Structure formats: structure tokens, C-alpha cells
Amino acid sequence: MRWHAARWVRWLQVAVGLSIVGALGFATFVAVTGKPQSTLYITLGELRTRAAESLEIARGSAASRLTPNFVRAQAAQLASRIASLRDALADAETHDGVADARTARPLSERLLALTRELAERADTPSAARPIERELGAIVERLVPLARSARPG
Amino acid sequence: MLELFLGILTAMGGFVEIGELTFAVNAGSKFGYGLLWVAAVGTIGIIVYGEMAGRVAAVRGQPVFNLIRERVGFDAGLVTLVAAVAVNVLTCAAEIGAIALVWQLFVDWPYRAWVAVAFVFLALAVWVLPFQWIERVFGLGGLLLVVFLAVAVMEAPDLAEVGAAFMPRMPALESTQEYLLYAYYSVALLSSIMLPYEVYFYSSGAVEDRWKPADVRRNRLIVVLGFVLGSLLCVALIIVGSQFFGPRHVEPQLPGVVATSAAAHFGVAGLLIAIGGMFFAFAGAAIETALSAAYGIAQFFGWPWGRFRPPREASRFTITWLAVFALATAVILTGVDPVSVVEYSIVFSVVILPLTYLPLLLVAGDRRIMGEYANGPIARALGWLYMGIVTVAALAAIPLLILTHGGQG
Numbered sequence: 001m002r003w004h005a006a007r008w009v010r011w012l013q014v015a016v017g018l019s020i021v022g023a024l025g026f027a028t029f030v031a032v033t034g035k036p037q038s039t040l041y042i043t044l045g046e047l048r049t050r051a052a053e054s055l056e057i058a059r060g061s062a063a064s065r066l067t068p069n070f071v072r073a074q075a076a077q078l079a080s081r082i083a084s085l086r087d088a089l090a091d092a093e094t095h096d097g098v099a100d101a102r103t104a105r106p107l108s109e110r111l112l113a114l115t116r117e118l119a120e121r122a123d124t125p126s127a128a129r130p131i132e133r134e135l136g137a138i139v140e141r142l143v144p145l146a147r148s149a150r151p152g
Numbered sequence: 153m154l155e156l157f158l159g160i161l162t163a164m165g166g167f168v169e170i171g172e173l174t175f176a177v178n179a180g181s182k183f184g185y186g187l188l189w190v191a192a193v194g195t196i197g198i199i200v201y202g203e204m205a206g207r208v209a210a211v212r213g214q215p216v217f218n219l220i221r222e223r224v225g226f227d228a229g230l231v232t233l234v235a236a237v238a239v240n241v242l243t244c245a246a247e248i249g250a251i252a253l254v255w256q257l258f259v260d261w262p263y264r265a266w267v268a269v270a271f272v273f274l275a276l277a278v279w280v281l282p283f284q285w286i287e288r289v290f291g292l293g294g295l296l297l298v299v300f301l302a303v304a305v306m307e308a309p310d311l312a313e314v315g316a317a318f319m320p321r322m323p324a325l326e327s328t329q330e331y332l333l334y335a336y337y338s339v340a341l342l343s344s345i346m347l348p349y350e351v352y353f354y355s356s357g358a359v360e361d362r363w364k365p366a367d368v369r370r371n372r373l374i375v376v377l378g379f380v381l382g383s384l385l386c387v388a389l390i391i392v393g394s395q396f397f398g399p400r401h402v403e404p405q406l407p408g409v410v411a412t413s414a415a416a417h418f419g420v421a422g423l424l425i426a427i428g429g430m431f432f433a434f435a436g437a438a439i440e441t442a443l444s445a446a447y448g449i450a451q452f453f454g455w456p457w458g459r460f461r462p463p464r465e466a467s468r469f470t471i472t473w474l475a476v477f478a479l480a481t482a483v484i485l486t487g488v489d490p491v492s493v494v495e496y497s498i499v500f501s502v503v504i505l506p507l508t509y510l511p512l513l514l515v516a517g518d519r520r521i522m523g524e525y526a527n528g529p530i531a532r533a534l535g536w537l538y539m540g541i542v543t544v545a546a547l548a549a550i551p552l553l554i555l556t557h558g559g560q561g
Contacts, residue, residue, distance in 0.1 A: 005223040005514050012506050013231055016546055023551035042560045052401040053409045065419045073256045074408040
């Protein structure tokens, strides 16, 4: 049985290794020979979800069901991710999906400013109400934008 | 009886960690109830192999990596060991990063400061607490996540639809990319439920607790009841993702965002319970992964091991789990996003599942070794069925990771 176990585990190791090498080879082949595939839809989808998350934090803060420190820390955690997405959109403006990226970039700038403001004014729940309204409007604009950018 | 009851509760409370939390809620948000059947398939799988690992440990006193070295040999076994330790370090890093993110929600210190505090806390907890206390403190604390069961109930899901979703089915999606993403999430969710460290830790824990053949029945009850109850938390997270986050266009990656669903229904108390539960669950998983890596290395090379031994008697084992904590902390301190680490740790976990489970399946089914405790027809059939499932998942995992741009779409 020991011989069987060793042989089968070796086969499994080789099969898993081949699947990894094959996938990497395929990805490299496509990257070298094919038309570069735009991944802007991923950035837009992420931006939409980060905006919706900020909206949830603003909503919870306005309703006083989140603690000030939670709001401050969570908004700060989101803000750093939104900043990365904004930078990715700036890069996309020069590469692919120019129109969508140009539409989304100012939204990402405003989203970042609002999320930072949410963190700064976490001790004042009433201050979250106007932020909540504006975030809601941003989410409404990003949802169709992210949907239309998806392939297929 | 109390021991059994506590064993079941700790198995339930220790079921969820950052990977399962992230993938379950996101699976619900992206695909509604479309992946509930994967939760059922994964739960049966972890029950089948968890039960085998506990039974072999009780009857033979042998944990998983001892079996791998004995049955597979040094060379092939070493490849599995290296892969398993690498995955454990990655998973431990993800849990440490998640603990820091959660602590930040209570006290707004810099993230890296919390990562360092988490390292000290985890090392002290393992050093100071006896093995049973480690299991109980973090397992029972993780039960606070039951708040998500309450959230799922409050969201009033359509029970007929939920019930129907437990039957495997392929949903109607819009594009090839969506189908690939669905396949990726199926594999990742399966992996997050059947994480290999759970089996290493469980079988080593059985040896730590000095289980005997008389404990085989207790092992079965703990595994079946504990994991079924634990999987209810996973199901609840999928429902919360589907009912609460999906309609709000949220696909949460950060633990704090997931906790807002509890706050929406139960206010600040719900928020604090959810975050508290996450802390215990992530800390418990960090400890289990660090110990699992140390168990694996010590068992493979035949070193004295176990928390029941004073550190001086098992010095190489002790240095190893401390080194795993240190390495995992260093990974997170580089600034890598813990959410990305979670994704990679989950996907690479599924790759090593068949390599870990095959020797276990062969030993548990061998009457010459296990005698009357060898696998019966049901355990044998389920064992081979799941060997096929995890092998297919292992072969598909990395290609799917690449084709879906790291699971993003």
C-alpha cells in the first residue's frame, strides 16, 4: 500500500504542477500574441462596491448605529483603497476604455473626498447625512457605468 | 458529556475564518443563493476527512504528517510538507492582517502597530494557555458570529428558494467570464470550508488530548455536529451576502463592512458582537495555522512535539510555531493587502488538499492497520468521491485564478 500511496501522490503532484505550468503558459501566450484585454471593468466594479460600502458607513453613522471610532477607521481603510482605484483610472485614461475612465475619474475623486470627510467628522452623526446623500448619487452613477463596461 | 458539548461548540465556533467570511459573503452578493450547494458539499467533505483524521489519531495515535511520511515516503512527502507549510504561513498572515484591521475599528492606531501587537498577543496566547484553553477560548469566542445567523433570519429569506439552492445546479449567467467567475467561487468556497489546516490541527489535537479507540464515537459526534452547526454560519453569511449586500451593490472585502449588516439590525450591540466574534475567529485560525505548520514539520522529521510538553522538551517544535508567527507577521508588514493574501491562501489550499487526504484515506481504509475501526462502505465511498472532487478542484484552481484575474472578474 505504501508503494501505491507514493505513486499516486507523485502523479497528483505532477498533475497539479502541469495544470499550473499550463495555465501560466496559456496566460503568457495570450499576453504576447493576443489583443490586450481591458481590465477597466474590474476597476469600475471595485469602485462601485467601494462607493456602496462608503454609503453604508455614512448611513450607519447618520443613524448612530456605528461607533465614531468604527466610522473613522473603516472610512480610512476604504479611503486608501479608493485612492488606489483613482490612480488606476488615471492610468486607464491613457490606455483603454478612455470614455468610461474619464467619466469615472472625477467620481472617484469626489468619492475619495467624501470618504475622507466621513472619517474626519465621525464624531458628528448629523454631518454624515449630506455625505450619505451625495454618496448615494455617486453609487447611482457608478452602477450602470460598471455594468456597461463588463465584457459580453 | 460536558467535554463532548464543549468539543461540539468549539468545532462550531472555530469553523469560520477570514477566507470563509470573505468568500461566503461575496459569493452571496455576486450569485445570490447560487453557491449554497457548495457549502453543503464542502461541509460533507470536511466531515468525511475530519472524522477519518480523528479516528486514525484515536486508534493509531498518528497525526496526518506522520502518516504522510510513513505512507508516501520522504521525497514525495517533503513536497507536500513544503506546500502545506507555505499555505499555512500565508493563511496565518491573512488572519494576522485581518486581526489588525478588526482592532483598528476599536482603537485607531496605525495598522502596522496593530500587526505587531497581534504577533505579540498570539505568541503569548500559545505560550501561556494550555492546549484545551486555546481551543475553548477562541472556539467559544468565535460563537459570537452567531449574530450573522440572526441577521440572516431578520433578512427574511425565501426558505423554499434557500432549500432548493442546496441542490447542485448551474445558474443562467450573462457571459463566459461570469461562468468562469462562478467556477472560481465554487472552488474557493469549497476550499475555504475544507481548509487543510483544519484536518492537521484536529488530528494533532486528538493526539494532544490523548484520544484512545474509545473516543472514536465522541470524535464522530464532534465532527458531525460541530461542523454541521459551523456550516450554518457559512450558510448564514451567504444569505447575508445575498439579501443584505447584493441589493446594495456591495461586495465586501473588509471585515468591518461585513459587520455593518449586524449593526443595521441590532445597532451598536450587533456591531460589537460581530467584530468581537471576528476577532476570536481570526485569532483562533491564526493560532491553528501556526501550530499546524509546526505540527507538520515536527511530525514529518520525528521531533518531539505538542503543547502538552514543556517548551524545553519540544524546543524545535516551539521555535517553529514562533517562527511561523514571525514570518507571517513579516509578510503582512511588507504592506501587502491582507485581502489579497486571503485569496491566494484559499486558492493554494485547495491545491494541496488531495496530496494531504490521499494517505489519510488509504490508512483509514486499511483493515490491517485500523482493524475494526477501518472505513466502512459509506466512509469508503464518500472518501473516494471527495478525493475525486478535491482533485478536480485542485487541477482547476490555478487556471481559474489566472483566467478570472485573481477572482476579480
